[in-house]
Amino acid sequence: MNRITRTLAQRSVTRLIQVACVLALSGLALLAWSILDPSPLPVIAAMSVGQGLGVAAFLCYLVAVLVDLVRRTPVQTKDGLEPPPEGPFSVRPERDDE
């Protein structure tokens, strides 16, 4: 579990959001195609691939938000709250891919 958390934390939040946007746009394109041309291939593509892409995009977004929250979480010490320690969690919260 710890390894997964670390792996996620090392991912760029912005990159994850970008991937989510691209996935969602692809899924939405399939969805629109199925409504404008309701023939077997578009309808089934929209209901399977399209919805899969949409779910994947939303999961990417959730993971990105989660990672962002983890990075921003201050550490509780005996002297009070301190910024996150050095390491994969210490990436600047804003524009972390720069």
Place this chain on the structure above:
Amino acid sequence: MERGGGGGSAGGREYLPRAVLFHDTSRNVEQHWLGIVALGCAGIAAVILVVYLLKRPVLDLRVKLWLLLGLGVFPGIAGASSTFVGMEATTHREFCGSCHVMIPHFDDAAALDSQSLGARHSRNPYFGGKSCYVCHADYGMYGYVLTKAGGMRHVYEYYFKGYREMSLAEAKDKIHLQKPYDNLNCRQCHTSTLHDWRRVPDHESLKKELDENVVSCASAGCHGFAHPFSKTEEQKRKPKPTPGGQAAPSASAIPSASALPSAAPASSGPEPAP
């Protein structure tokens, strides 16, 4: 609402056959609006996502909420409404006829001069536009899901099992219904419990065979084939044997049965898959 062909009255109550439910104008309007809602939500979500990709703002709370709308809320609404619209589209006759192996069935159903069961049912104003689905769908608790699963199998076989490359002549010989057509599907509308059905002597005498699918409503000796072009001449001539060893009466012997406006759509012989 007008009473359908298979309806009747039981105990003074007007009986509406299931088929009438398919002719619900409000549902068609709903479907039309849902399509617009789906496209609208998809468009709004796309605008949010494209703006984010172009501007790449700092990921603060405001941006996260916008992204929640663009990646969660609007696509969710669009996905739900498009699923409803898509599932509804799969019940239309044009959808079934869009695969080339179904063209003869589609053309026969649309032919005004055709007297096949498929064509006569397709001319019904209540459900003619969905005649393939109404006649071939499984009914019962899981009927809708099972029907859609069967449709997925058809798509799989069309794209991956060679149906797509098959010529029409080949398709007629090679593609068959997976299982014999169930008389129960006919009886969803043409109920066998009311007087209209029971007053036909052949129905009463063949009730057990009809219940057990030994005799098909859509056989040469009864109401005729649903899609007659897919039958061989031998199949067309061959009367259905009854368990007692006697052949069922031919169509010409019971003109009243085949002339009934409530003739049932069915076929127990080989047919291209719906």
